[in-house]
Amino acid sequence: MLRRSNFILIIGLLILATGPAYLPGFTIYLLTYGMIMSIAALALNLLLGYTGLMSFGHGMFIGAGAYTVALMMKYAGIHSFEILIPLSILISAGLAALVGCFCTRQIEIYFSMLTLAFGELLFALCSKFYSFTGGTDGIRVKMPTLFGYIFSRGATDFYYFVLALFLLCTAAIWVICHSPFGKTIQAVRDNEVRVGYLGLSVMKYRLIAFTISGAFTGLAGVLAVSLTGHAVPELFQIFTSISVVFMVILGGHTFFLGPVVGAMVFVFLQSWLKPLFFWQFFLGVSIILLVIFLPGGVVGGVSIWLRKALAKISS
């Protein structure tokens, strides 16, 4: 018998796969953006849900990915995904390893604050070096090509490209989470002292998890800037970072696919509410309500509700 959660998963996949046939263009744009942010949120949850570290600086990797694309286009004239994607993953991973060397020595709130500070550092550098990065104006980015194939913005070919990468990343992160390495970082989360006694270097595992997480988030940055066409310093900043954290918590950080749900809900809510003047107000209120009333996130809430409803039906 098919499990209920698998059933929901298959429906979701079917909608994603066939969506362009019947959904309006703007919805497809939002779905594309949602999948991109899902990659970042899944990567962040590798830290929060699985390693027990809360990064408040993941915007820096989105920014790193985005600016790799922007600067490479502007100065090296590279326009193709097949070079830009590996390059920016490499750069994000390198940045994560460097920043991680400082941050993973700390835990809990200290880790969160240090990652936050590094994000702000990159933001400061990026907005100050006007001549190189365009300062606060940012850099315009053209849609890159894939092995010579030219994506048309707004059409569905880019959507399927992102869908493919999204599924690939989700599968990769799933494999990582369920590998021996994934089990080890969960052990670090649950009891780092015991892991230390087993002869494993806790810091090394934290650093590797941070680096992997940064690399995936960098990829999300590449795709995001290709979609929106504009790299701005704010990508590095706390607002971006907290948005990603919010997506993870909104979906439910104790569920593997929780961040995906969170990212999708966030992106759609944002598009409906941002034209209204009180988007930030709404965001703040919903963050507070979520933390107090729905700590398991949307997925947690829905699964509890479903279980109750089904129990009522069967009784």
Place this chain on the structure above:
Amino acid sequence: MLELSINIVLNGLFYAGILFLISAGLQIIFGVLRIVNFAHAGAYILGIYFTYAIIRTLPPEYSFLLWMAPLIAAVLVGLLGLAFERGLLKLIYHRSHVFQILVTAGAVYIVDDLIRFTWGGYSISVGPLTSATLNIGGVVYPLYNLLIILVALAVAILLQFLFRKTDIGRVIRATAHDEEMTKAMGVNVSMVKALTFLFGSAIAGLAGGLMLPVTGGWPGVGNEYLILGFVVIALAGLGSVNGALIAALIIGLVNSIGVQFFPEIELAIIFIIMAVILTVKPSGLFGAVPRH
């Protein structure tokens, strides 16, 4: 050369004063509540806008009260902080720090939008409260900035006095040191937390109010200063008020030198210094080893 150095030192002290006023509140709140309070940015910006509102609405015949405006704003901000603590923070003391950060950050979003709603999204400013200057060793320096340095110094001394010599201060220190034991001694710890939050928010509000004539205000200004406050408390070690004073002096002077000689990367220098110190001493200059 001498004049330049005097200028750098004065600017550094000025900057340090503001940073201390912001981070002192963060530190006492963290010490007692064990929460890194992102909502401090909200307290700072409300301090600015309340002061602005008071200055704007004050009839000219009461203009001598202008100087009281930041103080009144600080009291208002403190009371709002109290309401926030009683109404919301109290509910999440037992939760993980991720949720605590999210709630306090959410409060900043709300405050920023409410300010945009009430006073508009553009930046505000008021004329200088005094254009008087003082000649110090050949350097003509605005009196107002010197006053801010003095206020910061006064707050530092007052806090020392409060913590060392008064009962409420001793209870606050005891709660920060060992909450369970303090509770067992019959202290109403919940009340101590509320008072601490009120104090901390009020100091941040005061800082904002004092800075209004210097920098003006705009929605989001609190966040910029909050980040610097975080750098100071990370450098100091969480919870140490005296550490915050030293760290604020370091950051203030470094920033002042940076602005003078390397204006492009002044902020970066601060973060790099922080990174270096935290690499050598992960718990900060005066911090205890992080609790596991």
